[in-house]
Amino acid sequence: MIEVKNITKTYGSGDTAFQALKGISFDIADGEFIAIMGPSGSGKSTLMHILGCLDTPTSGTYKLDGKDVSKMDDEELADIRKSKIGFVFQAFNLLPRTTVLRNVMLPLIYAGVGEAEREERAARSLTAAGMTETHFLHKSNELSGGQIQRVAIARALVNDPSLILADEPTGNLDTKTGEIVLGTFQKLNEEHGRTIVLITHEPDVAEHAQRIIHIRDGEILSDKKHVQRKARQHIQ
Numbered sequence: 001m002i003e004v005k006n007i008t009k010t011y012g013s014g015d016t017a018f019q020a021l022k023g024i025s026f027d028i029a030d031g032e033f034i035a036i037m038g039p040s041g042s043g044k045s046t047l048m049h050i051l052g053c054l055d056t057p058t059s060g061t062y063k064l065d066g067k068d069v070s071k072m073d074d075e076e077l078a079d080i081r082k083s084k085i086g087f088v089f090q091a092f093n094l095l096p097r098t099t100v101l102r103n104v105m106l107p108l109i110y111a112g113v114g115e116a117e118r119e120e121r122a123a124r125s126l127t128a129a130g131m132t133e134t135h136f137l138h139k140s141n142e143l144s145g146g147q148i149q150r151v152a153i154a155r156a157l158v159n160d161p162s163l164i165l166a167d168e169p170t171g172n173l174d175t176k177t178g179e180i181v182l183g184t185f186q187k188l189n190e191e192h193g194r195t196i197v198l199i200t201h202e203p204d205v206a207e208h209a210q211r212i213i214h215i216r217d218g219e220i221l222s223d224k225k226h227v228q229r230k231a232r233q234h235i236q
């Protein structure tokens with residue numbers, strides 16, 4: 001599904017140029033659950049922005065489903081984001097005085113999906129993310145941290161993406177709530193076949209993936225298959 005070859009990313013130019021990625025290569029197969037782990041500043045978010053077609057590499061190639069995205073223009077990148085990729089960010093901002101259901105419907109407005117179908121798909125993806133129907137009409141500022149992150153996952157799923165990219169999705173959560181979120185990703189991977197790339201600086205979190213790529217200072221230190229640790233808290 002993903003083929004990354006010798007990707008570099010340089011921010012700025014001249015004296016202030018900074019190379020955040022220094023030649024990164026890996027493949028990710030359809031249906032894999034992989035973690036990209038590294039300390040703060042190692043280039044994880046930079047890499048995720050490239051994988052998510054939010055940015056392009058300075059050099060190297062990135063192929064998604066056989067298509068070279070390194071050279072696409074903004075419109076083509078936006079199309080891919082809309083149809084193939086779901087994002088879960090740590091700094092996820094739901095609209096506070098808006099219902100859970102409406103928050104999840106939002107990406108579909110941009111995708112041009114009609115109202116009735118938007119509602120139906122939002123409800124389905126909330127259920128897949130483990131939200132109970134009684135919460136659908138709650139305002140998002142009435143939710144707990146774990147519930148907010150489930151809404152974030154539902155929102156990432158609503159365009160039916162084959163690839164889910166999650167940047168530090170458990171970063172603001174206590175351990176127990178984090179386990180629930182990781183269990184949700186495992187379920188989406190196992191039962192729904194989604195390819196998941198989980199970005200984290202925490203080894204405990206990375207162990208929930210099937211494979212871990214370690215990066216440091218913009219370079220890959222290791223890329224290993226791993227015995228997946230099952231999340232303790234499965235959603236009901």
Ligand SMILES: Nc1ncnc2c1ncn2[C@@H]1O[C@H](COP(=O)(O)OP(=O)(O)O)[C@@H](O)[C@H]1O
Nearest residue numbers: 011018020038039040041042043044045046047
């Ligand atoms: N837009 C930018 N302009 C300049 N430097 C940046 C920019 N974004 C990130 N960097 C630098 O690139 C390095 C990697 O950043 P980042 O990818 O955010 O790392 P991580 O997500 O692993 O913490 C850091 O040193 C950061 O300061």
Ligand SMILES: [Mg+2]
Nearest residue numbers: 044045046167
């Ligand atoms: Mg980051």
